[in-house]
Amino acid sequence: xxxxxxxxxxxxxxxxxxxxxxxxxxxxxxxxxxxxxxxxxxxxxxxxxxxxxxxxxxxxxxxxxxxxxxxxxxxxxxxxxxxxxxxxxxxxxxxxxxxxxxxxxxxxxxxxxxxxxxxxxxxxxxxxxxxxxxxxxxxxxxxxxxxxxxxxxxxxxxxxxxxxxxxxxxxxxxxxxxxxxxxxxxxxxxxxxxxxxxxxxxxxxxxxxxxx
Amino acid sequence: xxxxxxxxxxxxxxxxxxxxxxxxxxxxxxxxxxxxxxxxxxxxxxxxxxxxxxxxxxxxxxxxxxxxxxxxxxxxxxxxxxxxxxxxxxxxxxxxxxxxxxxxxxxxxxxxxxxxxxxxxxxxxxxxxxxxxxxxxxxxxxxxxxxxxxxxxxxxxxxxxxxxxxxxxxxxxxxxxxxxxxxxxxxxxxxxxxxxxxxxxxxxxxxxxxxx
Numbered sequence: 302x303x304x305x306x307x308x309x310x311x312x313x314x315x316x317x318x319x320x321x322x323x324x325x326x327x328x329x330x331x332x333x334x335x336x337x338x339x340x341x342x343x344x345x346x347x348x349x350x351x352x353x354x355x356x357x358x359x360x361x362x363x364x365x366x367x368x369x370x371x372x373x374x375x376x377x378x379x380x381x382x383x384x385x386x387x388x389x390x391x392x393x394x395x396x397x398x399x400x401x402x403x404x405x406x407x408x409x410x411x412x413x414x415x416x417x418x419x420x421x422x423x424x425x426x427x428x429x430x431x432x433x434x435x436x437x438x439x440x441x442x443x444x445x446x447x448x449x450x451x452x453x454x455x456x457x458x459x460x461x462x463x464x465x466x467x468x469x470x471x472x473x474x475x476x477x478x479x480x481x482x483x484x485x486x487x488x489x490x491x492x493x494x495x496x497x498x499x500x501x502x503x504x505x506x507x508x509x510x511x512x513x
Numbered sequence: 514x515x516x517x518x519x520x521x522x523x524x525x526x527x528x529x530x531x532x533x534x535x536x537x538x539x540x541x542x543x544x545x546x547x548x549x550x551x552x553x554x555x556x557x558x559x560x561x562x563x564x565x566x567x568x569x570x571x572x573x574x575x576x577x578x579x580x581x582x583x584x585x586x587x588x589x590x591x592x593x594x595x596x597x598x599x600x601x602x603x604x605x606x607x608x609x610x611x612x613x614x615x616x617x618x619x620x621x622x623x624x625x626x627x628x629x630x631x632x633x634x635x636x637x638x639x640x641x642x643x644x645x646x647x648x649x650x651x652x653x654x655x656x657x658x659x660x661x662x663x664x665x666x667x668x669x670x671x672x673x674x675x676x677x678x679x680x681x682x683x684x685x686x687x688x689x690x691x692x693x694x695x696x697x698x699x700x701x702x703x704x705x706x707x708x709x710x711x712x713x714x715x716x717x718x719x720x721x722x723x724x725x
Contacts, residue, residue, distance in 0.1 A: 308523045308542060309516045309590055315549035316586065318556035324666035327546050330520060331670060334539050337527035344530035374528065378521055450680035454536035457673040458543060465669050468662035471724060512683060 304330075304381045321385035325423045325469040329380035332430040332462025336374035338455035339437055342444040343367040351445035359443050366436040373429050373436075377462070380426050384469075387422040391415035416476045420486070423469035427493050430463035434500040441507040453508035460501040467493060516542075516593045533597035537635045537681040541592035544642040544674025548586035550667035551649055554656040555579040563657035571655050578648040585641050585648075589674070592638050596681075599634040603627035628688045632698070635681035639705050642675035646712040653719040665720035672713040679705060 303311060303322050311330075315322050346352055347364060355363060394411035398404045437459070440452045467490055474486055515523060515534050523542075527534050558564055559576060567575060606623035610616045649671070652664045679702055686698055 304521045305519045307517045308520050308593065311520045312542070312545050312549045312586065312590060315546060316552040316556065316583070318553070318561070320553075320557070320660070323553065323660070324550055324663040327550060327670070328666055330524070331543055331546065331673075333524050334527060334543065337524045338536055338539060340528040341530070341532075341535065344528065345532070349530070371528070374524065378524060381520065448532070448535070450684045451536040453680045454540055454673075454677040457677050458539070461543075461666075461669040461673045465666040468665045468720075468724075472662045475724075508680075512680075512687075 302382050303385060304378055321388075322381070323384075323469075324465055325384035325387070325426065326381050328423065328430075328462045328465030328469070329377045329384055329426045331458050331465065332426060332433065333374045333377035333381070335430065335455045335458030335460075335462055336370045336377065336433045338451045338458065339433065339440050340367055340370050340374065342440045342448045342451050342455070343370070345448045346440070346443070346445040349445065351447075354446075355443045359439055363439045363443065366439050370433055370436050373432050377426065377429050380422060380429070384422050384426070387419045388415075390418050412476075413478060416473050417479075417482065420470050420473040420477070423466040423473070424486070424489070426466035427463050427470065427497075430459045430466065431493055431497050431500075433459040434463070434497055434504070437500070437504050438507075441504050441511075446511055449508055449511045453505060453512075456501055456504040456508070460497055463493065463497045514594050515597060516590055533600075534593070535597075536677055537596035537599070537638065538593050540635065540642075540674045540677030540681070541589045541596055541638045543670050543677065544638060544645065545586045545589035545593070547642065547667045547670030547672075547674055548582045548589065548645045550663045550670065551645065551652050552579055552582050552586065554652045554660045554663050554667070555582075557660045558652070558655070558657040561657065563659075566658075567655045571651055575651045575655065578651050582645055582648050585644050589638065589641050592634060592641070596634050596638070599631045600627075602630050624688075625690060628685050629691075629694065632682050632685040632689070635678040635685070636698070636701070638678035639675050639682065639709075642671045642678065643705055643709050643712075645671040646675070646709055646716070649712070649716050650719075653716045653723075658723055661720055661723050665717060665724075668713055668716040668720070672709055675705060675709045 394415045397408040397411055399408050437456055444452055477483055606627045609620040609623055611620050649668055656664055689695055
């Protein structure tokens, strides 16, 4: 499994002409690092001296966000490997026979189904990265000020995981012929990008303000 | 060494209340992934079928950029661990005796020297990430179009490594009292951010154009 490789070997493997791990796998890893950094700030705040500065009603919010981010981070860790097999169905479909008209039709449908499935993995990755961004607010506002830059890096990474994953949705979508499906996905891509960018800017603004 | 941990264990270690690895180490890892993804596109272009589409005069540029990015990626890999010891001098300085005026003066000077040194590591990381961004142009314009999204993810990551590392420069700079030194570093931070942001936007524009 890719995620079991040492960080150094993973980086070096990315650079080779083996298409996996590629941008989709890396986006998931980077998103998971964004989650982990956010939770590091949580770990340095909850039940620590810095917790005294956190208003009572925000503590529940922070603890719940911590648990959710922990779950999402683990889910993103799984996508690091899942992404590299997402394309298998497309590759297998391309190998199907294409002699008769019937075979051509079956093959073409299998390819289309493969692309749709391949697209689901980076789309899931993008959704999870957005979920992390949505949960960062309480850490940006009330996290241990000595670790506030780590929320900032976490924001940059969750956002990069989001846009990076969407790149892979977009490139797979190009091969899909179902116009109605394409329209639905394109609309979701737009929403994810818009919401993600807005939260990223808001979070960074808070971090830079607390840093100054 | 952190970089020898499995990618999964590294992510999980980030999330703990141990301040290392923190945002500085992660920024270096993410920058190295940005370099590696860019070079994956190089690996899928140079001497491959896609190389036919690369103009003769751009091939030398691409091959040279490939070699340079390979070097920078390895340098960033080293920073993943270097960052976690960068703060050692500050921590040791804080442990110095502070009974007499003379001791106080020595301690204070040692702390200041420690902060300056601690700042050098993320500053170097930011410079290396900018170097990667500067070298991406030929891959964005002439890299294998089937892997063009990987240049896009590479750009997002090199930029996140840059801004992420600068967060750590800024937070350390707050503890430094030497105004002249602060002014020099603040000017460099501004330049790095401005140049990095501009290149990031230019690269993403090329990638989205080639993707459409």
